[in-house]
Amino acid sequence: MPGWTVHDIPDQTGRIAVVTGANSGLGYVTARELARRGARVVLACRSEVRGIAAGDRIMAEVPDAITEFARLDLGDLASVQEFADRLPYDRIDLLVNNAGVMALPYGTTADGFETQFGVNHLGHFALTGLLLPALLAVPGARIVTVSSMMHTLANIDPADLDSARRYRRWVAYARSKTANLLFTHELARRLAAHGSDVVAAAAHPGYAATNLQTAGPRAEGRRVAERLMELGNRVVAQPAEAGALPPLYAATAPDVRPDAFLGPSFAMWRGAPAPSWRAPWTVNDAMGKRLWEESERLTGITFDALKP
Numbered sequence: 001m002p003g004w005t006v007h008d009i010p011d012q013t014g015r016i017a018v019v020t021g022a023n024s025g026l027g028y029v030t031a032r033e034l035a036r037r038g039a040r041v042v043l044a045c046r047s048e049v050r051g052i053a054a055g056d057r058i059m060a061e062v063p064d065a066i067t068e069f070a071r072l073d074l075g076d077l078a079s080v081q082e083f084a085d086r087l088p089y090d091r092i093d094l095l096v097n098n099a100g101v102m103a104l105p106y107g108t109t110a111d112g113f114e115t116q117f118g119v120n121h122l123g124h125f126a127l128t129g130l131l132l133p134a135l136l137a138v139p140g141a142r143i144v145t146v147s148s149m150m151h152t153l154a155n156i157d158p159a160d161l162d163s164a165r166r167y168r169r170w171v172a173y174a175r176s177k178t179a180n181l182l183f184t185h186e187l188a189r190r191l192a193a194h195g196s197d198v199v200a201a202a203a204h205p206g207y208a209a210t211n212l213q214t215a216g217p218r219a220e221g222r223r224v225a226e227r228l229m230e231l232g233n234r235v236v237a238q239p240a241e242a243g244a245l246p247p248l249y250a251a252t253a254p255d256v257r258p259d260a261f262l263g264p265s266f267a268m269w270r271g272a273p274a275p276s277w278r279a280p281w282t283v284n285d286a287m288g289k290r291l292w293e294e295s296e297r298l299t300g301i302t303f304d305a306l307k308p
Contacts, residue, residue: 013038021099023054029244035065044072074123076110084130092134097124097145103169120176129301151177155281186288188259203250205243206264249273
């Protein structure tokens with residue numbers, strides 16, 4: 001693992017990978033590098049224009065890449081269902097739950113959920129449940145969910161998952177990233193109980209320069225905050241190329257264990273992939289079970305493939 005780079009990614013020829021949010025940032029780099037190593041990559045993006053453009057950019061950088069665009073809006077459960085219904089594969093080797101939003105002003109998804117919780121957690125929960133039969137059909141398939149070191153700021157509040165009582169953008173973001181880790185923890189437990197060798201793992205990019213940091217301030221017209229985020233991206237953050245290494249390691253390295261959490265090696269901030277510290281509440285079995293059951297109720301997706 002020390003010094004691990006994209007050149008260490010094993011051959012992916014013949015594998016089918018689905019990467020959400022593949023049109024920019026970490027998702028784009030992840031999709032491109034998987035395609036470079038031979039995977040057929042489904043670019044699951046909300047915008048058709050940006051998704052197709054991302055595919056064109058990948059082809060320009062990797063002429064023999066095999067990619068395809070498929071529309072997916074994680075803030076709309078009907079879109080998640082339509083994406084799963086239209087996907088023409090009954091076997092999927094890899095799902096990378098990468099897409100996300102960060103520190104946005106309060107808003108709701110098409111289904112009425114607070115946007116960060118709805119997109120970052122519930123959308124990916126539903127997508128994973130719908131694609132699970134195709135993942136279970138492949139021995140050793142991977143499900144990688146991208147969390148954040150910011151999860152350390154807040155545990156979920158089971159009585160207020162939607163931040164309806166009091167909305168604080170960074171707390172809501174942290175809770176959604178904690179939810180990602182609790183989901184991975186409970187999914188890994190349920191896969192093991194089912195006797196499956198599918199690996200559910202999580203990763204985070206440290207502080208990586210992407211458009212996530214500026215999206216919130218830009219949406220509100222807070223130009224000073226936007227400029228400060230841009231400055232931080234230039235001066236402090238590592239590039240998306242480096243931030244994508246932990247998710248790529250989680251997705252492809254042979255030694256990744258169920259419920260692993262990978263991140264940059266230096267202070268969770270930057271560096272080569274390494275096991276990352278996680279808040280103790282993200283491995284709480286009771287909380288993971290409670291979040292799972294509430295997520296099933298809210299989304300209507302029940303992971304029947306894992307039921308006894």
